[in-house]
Amino acid sequence: MEKRYETVFILTPVLSDDQAKEAAKKFEKILTDLGAKINHRENWGLKKLAYPIQKKTTGFYHLVDFSGKGTEIAELELQFKRDERILRFLTIALEKHGATWADKRRGRQGEAKVAKTTTKKAEA
Numbered sequence: 001m002e003k004r005y006e007t008v009f010i011l012t013p014v015l016s017d018d019q020a021k022e023a024a025k026k027f028e029k030i031l032t033d034l035g036a037k038i039n040h041r042e043n044w045g046l047k048k049l050a051y052p053i054q055k056k057t058t059g060f061y062h063l064v065d066f067s068g069k070g071t072e073i074a075e076l077e078l079q080f081k082r083d084e085r086i087l088r089f090l091t092i093a094l095e096k097h098g099a100t101w102a103d104k105r106r107g108r109q110g111e112a113k114v115a116k117t118t119t120k121k122a123e124a
Helices: 017-033 072-082 096-105 109-123
Strands: 003-011 037-053 056-068 086-094
Touching: 003 017, 003 037, 003 072, 003 096, 017 037, 017 056, 017 072, 037 086, 056 072, 056 086, 072 086, 086 096
Parallel strands: none
Antiparallel strands: 003 056, 003 086, 037 056
16 A cells, blocks of 8 residues: 655755755656656745755755655665765655645645546536
8 A cells, every 4th residue: 555755855056046956856766766656746936945055055945756666765864865965854754634734735635526526416
């Protein structure tokens, strides 16, 4: 059974925008190569950190929402630890209500309701 996960990672601010996007794509490719399905991705851009990390006060934030078996997480986090461009990362499993809230926040719940309504009308 597949579960949903969210990973947020912070890239070092010394990268250019293109380098930051390339790094984010690298980690998404790792997930897809391991069999995970990317549901949503967000580039939050350059943000101020709550506290300095490696003497840096800003970082490029990226969020990736994906579905998988959970076995992909160990390899993904190993790659995060090996990549010196990553300042911090966090992966969480989304339970039912968290996934619903994430979809609602992204405006996708309305799309899901429309699909359900259309399906019910088709069945009637």
